[in-house]
Amino acid sequence: MKRILFAILLVGLSHTLLAQNDKARQKIESAKIALISERLGLSPADAQQFWPIYNEYSKKRRDNHLEFAKARKNFNPETATEQETQNMLKLGREVKEKQLNLEREYSDRMLKVLDSKQLMSLQNAERDFKKMLLNRLDQRRAQQQNSNEQLRRQNNERMRNKRNN
Template sequence: MKRILFIAAIAAVFGGFSQSPEALEKIEAAKIALITERLELTPAQAEKFWPIYREFGKQRQDIRRDFDQARRNFDPNKASEEENKKMLEMANQVKERQLKLEREYSNRILKVITTRQLNNLRKAENDFKEMLLRRIRAEQMKRQKQRRNDGRLNDRRN
């Protein structure tokens, strides 16, 4: 049954990929299905695991967002040597914060799942990212091909 739900979730996500809120919810559902399947979470584990994992994801996202905002208006070619040094230091601080966060949440998660499951979690996250990136690239190529075909069709009509 889990495998059927997982396959259905993945198909739903990749059947209509876009950046709409509904699509993002489908992507999240597919990620949850993949992780649940790969970790073979028991219902008791899942009940404790998912709140911790969601909290971890939010913390990770906050760290990335803070750094992205700082980088948004930064141009290393126009920045002074001092500004470039500050940005490098900020990047190192972000990496340190991410590592600290990873350690903290790994310890919390290990109170709920096994070390094998934690290792599988990291693999599942990477596999999901790869799968999503492949799908995005495929969609982009499909759109480019469609545009080229539409352009050729318009040329023939004229």
């Protein structure tokens, strides 16, 4: 019975975490859209043309990255053969080449909507957003470590108090 309750609790918790991840992703995406929109200063007509192109580009870029991430996840350099290692290096080059081709193709498409200064602003906005996101993640990790350290100290103090009483 305890095992069944524990399994139900785990399933419920995993669904909650997945929902939170979706909400977090949506918040991040909304913040990115806001920053890019602010930096580019698009007219409503330009925004209507720009966002479908940019969203398509972002999806293809993400898919390209995930393809390599999956292969890398299954790759163990400690046990890989020489051929497997060479295949992984080749795949890495192919992914980078694909990324460069995507940038070329979509830069050309975006230049039909944006001027060159706006395209540069887009690239800077993406880079700045990534930096901001990484900084926030670092801050959260540091806060989490501080919280964990405080909890450890409190638990140690409780244990000492129990032993002394």
